[in-house]
Amino acid sequence: MRDEPIPPDAQRIDTLIRAVYACISGAAGEPRDWDRFRALHRPEARSLRTVIDADGKPRAESFGVEDYIANVAPFFAQNAFFEVETAQRIERFGQVAHVWSRYEARTEPDGGALLKRGANSIQLFHDGARWWIVSTIWDNERDGLRFDLF
Numbered sequence: 001m002r003d004e005p006i007p008p009d010a011q012r013i014d015t016l017i018r019a020v021y022a023c024i025s026g027a028a029g030e031p032r033d034w035d036r037f038r039a040l041h042r043p044e045a046r047s048l049r050t051v052i053d054a055d056g057k058p059r060a061e062s063f064g065v066e067d068y069i070a071n072v073a074p075f076f077a078q079n080a081f082f083e084v085e086t087a088q089r090i091e092r093f094g095q096v097a098h099v100w101s102r103y104e105a106r107t108e109p110d111g112g113a114l115l116k117r118g119a120n121s122i123q124l125f126h127d128g129a130r131w132w133i134v135s136t137i138w139d140n141e142r143d144g145l146r147f148d149l150f
Contacts, residue, residue: 007039010130013090016040017101017122020133024072025082025109032076034069041065041133042125048137060137080107081115097124097131117141 009019023037047068049061063071075081087102099122105115118140125132139145 004039006130007036009036010040010132013092013097013099013124013131014088016124016131016133017085017088017099021083021085021103024076025084026076026080028080029077032073037069038065045133046135048135050137050139052142080112082106082109082112086117095126095128097126098122099124 007019009015019036020040023033023040026032043065045065047063047065049063051059051061053059061071083103083105085101086104087100089100091098099120101120101122102117103120104117106112107115118138120136120138122133123135125134
């Protein structure tokens with residue numbers, strides 16, 4: 001795959017998930033660790049953001065790794081954003097794993113204003129040496145939608 005050494009975060013599922021949250025978290029204008037983010041995802045990995053339009057109709061915005069970085073970088077340049085995991089459920093079968101990861105996004109690393117809550121559905125692959133994120137899809141809590149699976 002890549003010639004870089006295996007990141008220590010990629011040895012275990014729980015540390016890999018925490019590392020992704022750390023990559024996208026920071027103060028407004030603070031550089032994010034996009035090299036680390038790339039190293040945790042397979043090059044062909046996809047991210048899918050769910051969106052509810054003003055008329056209530058759901059739609060999806062799909063990104064490759066580089067497209068995701070380009071999409072969120074302007075927001076992070078202007079806004080503090082600290083996303084932390086609040087609960088996790090891992091299901092694994094052989095080289096495949098699925099993680100339900102509940103999160104909160106806030107304006108400060110240890111609190112601050114609540115920006116949103118939601119859940120990530122993350123699919124992973126183990127290549128015999130390490131875990132890779134293959135895809136992530138997420139949705140945010142809103143009126144009438146609360147995550148209560150765990």
